[in-house]
Amino acid sequence: MQKFSGFELFRRALGGHKSWQPQWRSPEPKAEYDVIIVGAGGHGLAAAYYLAKEHGITNVAVIERGWLGGGNTGRNTTIVRSNYLFDESAALYEHAVKLWEGLSADLNYNVMYSARGVLMLAHNHHDEISFKRHVHSNRLNGVDNEWLTAEQVKEFCPPLNITSMRYPIIGGALQRRGGTARHDAVAWGFARAADARGVDIIQNCEVKAIRRGPSGAVEGVETTKGFIRAKKIGVSAAGHTSVVMAMAGLRMPLESYPLQALVSEPVKPAFPTVVMSNTIHAYISQSDKGEMVIGAGTDAYTSYSQRGALHITTHTLDAICELVPQFRRLRMLRNWGGIVDVTPDRSPIIAKTPVPGLYVNCGWGTGGFKATPGSGNVFAHTIARDAPHPINAPFTLERFRDGFLIDEAAAAAVAH
Numbered sequence: 001m002q003k004f005s006g007f008e009l010f011r012r013a014l015g016g017h018k019s020w021q022p023q024w025r026s027p028e029p030k031a032e033y034d035v036i037i038v039g040a041g042g043h044g045l046a047a048a049y050y051l052a053k054e055h056g057i058t059n060v061a062v063i064e065r066g067w068l069g070g071g072n073t074g075r076n077t078t079i080v081r082s083n084y085l086f087d088e089s090a091a092l093y094e095h096a097v098k099l100w101e102g103l104s105a106d107l108n109y110n111v112m113y114s115a116r117g118v119l120m121l122a123h124n125h126h127d128e129i130s131f132k133r134h135v136h137s138n139r140l141n142g143v144d145n146e147w148l149t150a151e152q153v154k155e156f157c158p159p160l161n162i163t164s165m166r167y168p169i170i171g172g173a174l175q176r177r178g179g180t181a182r183h184d185a186v187a188w189g190f191a192r193a194a195d196a197r198g199v200d201i202i203q204n205c206e207v208k209a210i211r212r213g214p215s216g217a218v219e220g221v222e223t224t225k226g227f228i229r230a231k232k233i234g235v236s237a238a239g240h241t242s243v244v245m246a247m248a249g250l251r252m253p254l255e256s257y258p259l260q261a262l263v264s265e266p267v268k269p270a271f272p273t274v275v276m277s278n279t280i281h282a283y284i285s286q287s288d289k290g291e292m293v294i295g296a297g298t299d300a301y302t303s304y305s306q307r308g309a310l311h312i313t314t315h316t317l318d319a320i321c322e323l324v325p326q327f328r329r330l331r332m333l334r335n336w337g338g339i340v341d342v343t344p345d346r347s348p349i350i351a352k353t354p355v356p357g358l359y360v361n362c363g364w365g366t367g368g369f370k371a372t373p374g375s376g377n378v379f380a381h382t383i384a385r386d387a388p389h390p391i392n393a394p395f396t397l398e399r400f401r402d403g404f405l406i407d408e409a410a411a412a413a414v415a416h
């Protein structure tokens with residue numbers, strides 16, 4: 001695998017940078033693989049990478065109907081944190097944060113993980129009680145999270161307006177190890193590292209059907225490039241999971257919604273951390289390019305429309321201008337949408353399914369980017385061993401039948 005060291009950059013610069021190899025191959029699909037992953041987002045690519053790296057399964061294809069990283073992985077606002085309330089979620093997201101911390105070195109690719117802190121603002125007594133409960137619960141689970149007073153919030157993030165607004169800031173919960181990572185680099189880093197271990201990434205190839213044999217077990221997928229055989233299929237198709245799983249006859253407990261975001265024109269470093277406010281419905285961070293990255297809540301209706309809309313942008317910017325009044329002068333550059341798949345308890349499903357050989361990783365809703373390495377890691381384990389990793393064992397499909405919900409939605413009413 002080619003290295004990206006300072007020396008290599010210098011050496012190849014002398015040759016006009018003509019000697020770099022492509023980051024990954026563009027192979028035609030083989031007739032058969034040991035494992036097919038549907039969806040080349042960060043989760044699918046990470047699963048393929050860990051299948052090869054940790055389980056020695058390299059005869060793997062990742063099938064993508066568009067271009068890799070073109071789904072939610074390339075559309076999200078890149079917030080990474082693990083300060084979830086329930087033990088099951090804290091274990092899952094903390095597994096991911098620990099992998100984020102060493103990911104650039106592991107992939108030999110700079111994913112630009114920036115632990116600049118994630119600050120969740122409290123605007124009322126209910127927020128304060130809820131966040132303090134999170135802080136205590138997180139500490140019991142070994143996850144860093146601390147309560148800041150309003151003055152400490154201002155000190156940590158000086159651009160914030162803490163008083164003259166509809167809902168003054170009365171404090172906040174800060175996870176210092178949280179932050180952001182560069183979304184494209186995450187997809188590209190996993191793609192390159194998986195490809196180097198022999199995984200075939202097949203882009204512009206849509207899965208149209210899942211073929212099942214007489215026993216009910218999967219036999220392979222019908223695609224726009226023909227039939228591809230595999231005894232194991234892992235679906236990581238985010239907003240289109242219901243559509244793909246219906247191809248195998250499974251109805252999923254999912255609803256798909258558009259989720260929107262926008263960025264400003266780039267400016268000099270002006271915002272030092274990630275700030276989230278559930279009460280006034282906005283969150284913001286500054287990318288390394290200088291743009292203010294701003295996110296909204298999900299649209300109020302289900303849809304497969306991957307587009308931004310002005311009324312959502314306006315509502316979100318109202319909130320941002322209250323939080324940071326000087327940003328009123330910023331011009332907005334672009335807005336967009338992604339399709340997120342939401343479960344009834346707002347926690348993901350990473351599990352075997354009733355169909356032999358079919359596995360699913362979905363339901364990440366508005367907050368799956370932060371889990372990318374951890375999710376791929378435990379999904380690979382589940383596929384390779386035909387049994388869940390202890391971390392994803394509670395995240396079953398059956399919990400919606402049996403009632404063992406992991407109800408982060410009720411706990412936090414939180415996005416991302």
Ligand SMILES: Cc1cc2nc3c(=O)[nH]c(=O)nc-3n(C[C@H](O)[C@H](O)[C@H](O)COP(=O)(O)OP(=O)(O)OC[C@H]3O[C@@H](n4cnc5c(N)ncnc54)[C@H](O)[C@@H]3O)c2cc1C
Nearest residue numbers: 039041042043065071072073076077079207338368369370
């Ligand atoms: C605007 C927005 C902001 C967000 N902000 C955050 C955030 O700040 N922090 C956070 O943690 N999360 C955030 N999220 C959520 C996060 O983006 C997702 O949970 C995560 O990226 C999902 O990754 P994935 O790999 O599962 O999905 P994707 O990247 O969407 O990959 C799924 C892939 O499956 C492919 N596919 C679908 N159907 C088929 C088919 N039939 N055949 C072949 N391929 C198919 C798609 O083309 C797609 O590329 C946000 C999402 C959005 C939309």
